[in-house]
Amino acid sequence: MCTIHEQEADTRDQRRLGGAEPEITSRVLQKLLETMFVLYVLIIGVYSFTVQPEEHTVAAGNCQFLGKHFKTDFKVEGEPVVLKCPQAQYWLRESVSPHVNVTWHKNDSARTIPGEEETRMWVQDGALWILPALQEDAGTYLCTVRNTSYCDEMSTELRIFEKTEASLPFISYPQILTLSTSGSLVCPELSEFIRNKMDMKIQWYKDSVLLDQDNEKFLSVRGTSRLLIHNVSVEDAGYYSCAMTFAHEGMQYNVTRNIELRVNKKEEETIPVIISPHQTILASLGSRLTIPCKVFLGAGTHSTTMLWWMANTTSIESAYQGGRVTEGQRQEYSENNENYIEVPLIFDPVIREDLNTDFKCVVHNTLSTQMLRTTVKEAATFSWGIALAPLSLVFLVLVGIWMHRRYKHRTGKTYGLTTLKTGP
Amino acid sequence: SVLTSISPPCHGCTEIPHPWQKVECGPSELWSTQEGVEHRVGHTEVVSHSRVLLHFRIWDVNQKTFYLRNNQLVAGYLQGPSTKLEEKLNVVPIESHAMFLGIHGGKLCLACVKSGDETRLQLEAVNITDLSKNKEQDKRFTFIRSDSGPTTSFESAACPGWFLCTALEADRPVSLTNTPEEAMLVTKFYFQMER
Structure with missing residues (x-):
């Protein structure tokens, strides 16, 4: 803001001094000199700034420390170890800065x-x-990345373990497969040791026993670091190891990785089906009413399924803050190995307003949303009918008796006549 | 507020533009009310009557899990004590197969962002439970889940044809691709709810 004001002032000055040419020339000269000086200072500054780091390549004093890498390397004694510079990976890979x-x-x-x-x-x-890593190599390593204008460093930790069973919890990579499906284990972090993918030969072990290649259960996929496991069972869980050899200067080194396979049962989700309530529910005003919303899930899990009621477009809680209408306790149960959920809608009591409300039962999981509308109808009109029914029945019976009597009387007369007629 | 851009798209992602597709929507009035109390039902955290926050474990078919590296979501192999760095997915289901995806307790959300010819996955510092399916600006956080056998793929609703992917190589950023069949990419994930 300040500079803008100054410039504005300058232009005004220049306008005012429109006729005084020598003054303007001296001003311009002065400006030019000032600009040149500023440029000189800038050039010197930039030069010293860019040159400085090169002169102090070894000293780490002016280098930005980015902290400790979050990932610790847990490696086995006697094997080759490659420590990647944590912050430099992007630089080196993308060749953002080749120098x-x-x-x-x-x-x-x-x-x-x-x-x-x-x-x-x-x-x-x-x-x-x-190569090979020894116990004494364990420790914190500091990687410094430097180019002409920039320097940063980051530390990473290496821990070396003996090749024993006790080391397994530290050196293992957990991997998960789903019960009764087929899936792969992957021998991780081998890329530095693979020169030609097609020559890659990985041997797989389960609990230190070499897995047979002709096994129908396990298949080491050629040209990949994967072990395919068919139809995963609970017994397949446990410790696996994969090993390859790495040759360097005439020496062969083993590279092994340990995997802990966990077998998960997948929480199955199904499309829920609302099986009740009916479209209309009969109720008498002033009485208590419970409408259960019952949802069939089959083999699907209860836990991801949401079930709730709505009044028109509002939740029950916000529509009936006084609590006249509430959602009852959710029930989760199974019948013949099929899962169900139920949430009742409770009116205490039913009032006339409810007859004009659209009640919806909504069920939702990550696969589907289903909704069922229901309306409350007044049962009172029918109760009149129920009250009249016995009366009309009595009336009908009475009419019936009366008609029967009349008929009997008439037929009696006729019979009499006929008898008279047919008599001798 | 954009926290960090997750990554440039997976190799070759930007080359083929995909036509815009309309996303199927459920009964819209269902989600119009967001008020409601927090309570727990079974293993499910109920944020409001129409919202539920679920916790899923995600790992790709090559067994790579997700974790944050310099505010960037990457997929790789975690070992022993490092496994505690694994990022689980926080999920708010919004309608049939559609959901918001977040990490870090739902404080960072996954979004598909298009700028010019570029389509990329972005981590944004928004609370997953504040997202609304009715807001057009929240559509970028919506992902459509499709299942095939035991695995699941996630397509962005705002960027149709773009799928969540990881690189074959470990410790590379999680990103989006419109060439899901490419051999160097993984778009199939195991996606299992945490008990």
Whole structure:
């Protein structure tokens, strides 16, 4: 804002001094000199800024520390380990900046690794290779990424375990398959060791027993790191390991990964079906009324199914804040292995207003939403009929008796006449 | 408020534009009221009468789970004690097969955002239970679930033809693709409710 005002003031000044040319020239010259000075300062500043980091490549003092990588590497003794620089992965992969320099330090030591005489370690594409990893390699590693204008660093932790059963909870990758379906286990984090996918040979073990390749149950899919398991059963759960060999400078190293397979039963969802109430419910005004909404789920789970009532377009709670109409307790039950849910709508009591309200039972899960409308009809008109029924019955009976008597009387007469006629 | 852009789309995603499709909608008046009390029914958290917040576990058919790395949702393999970093999906079902998806207790929501030729998955810092299916601006948070055998795919309602995907490679961002059949991508997920 300030600069804008100054500029405005300047233009006004210039307009006022329209005729005084020498003054303007000196002003312009002064401005030019000022601009040149500012430019000079800027150039010097930018130059020093860009050059500085290059001069202090090794010193980490001016480098931004991004913190500790959230993922700890849990590896097995005697195997190859590749520590990826956590913050540099994007840089290196996308070649955003091709001239980045990656260096590694261990446990706050100023000495970069690998050291001069280190033969087990080297840096390749920014990642630190340790081959083979020993217990002493465990610790915190600091990765520094630097280019001409930028520097950052991040630490990552490596833990080395003995190849024993006790290590399994730390080194295992949990994987989950669904009961009675087919699915795959995947041998994870092998990409650095795979040079040609088609040559990849992974051996799979369950509880340290090699899985037979001709097994119908397990199939190691060629060219992938997957183990296909047919028709997963509860017994398939447990510890698996996958192993491949990695050759380096004439030496063969084993790379193993441990997997803990858990077998889940899928919570099945079905499309719910509302089986009651009827479209109209008869009730007498002033009396208590319960309309159950009953939903059939079959094999579907109760837990993801929502069931509620609405009055026109409003929830029951907000429509009847006084609590005259309420939703009753939800009931979940099974009959012959088929699941049902029920939520009653309770009127205490029914009033005339309810006859003009659209009550809806709504059931909803992630597969479907169903709705059933119901209306309350007054049963009072029918109660008149019920009251009249016995009266009309009595009346009918009386009429019947009367007619019968009359008829009997008449037939009696006729009979008499006939008798007279047919008599001798 | 956009917290972070999750990722550029999966390889080759931006090349084929997909025509806009209308999303099937259920009875609209059903969701017109959002008021209601919080209570629990069974294992389901009832936010209001028409809202229910469910918790699902998601992992792709290659057994990669989701986790956050620098505010970016990535899919990879978590080991031993690191498994506690796994992000579960918070789900608000809105109608037949349609749902809002969130992570981090429903504080970050998954959205499909189109800008120019680019279609991408975005994590936005909105509360999943504040989303409404009636608001056009909330449509980007809607995903349509389709099941095939034990696995589930998620198509964006705002970006028809775009599916939630992970890369074959581990620790790569979760994103969206319009070429779900591509071999380098995974669009099939195991999606199971947490008890």
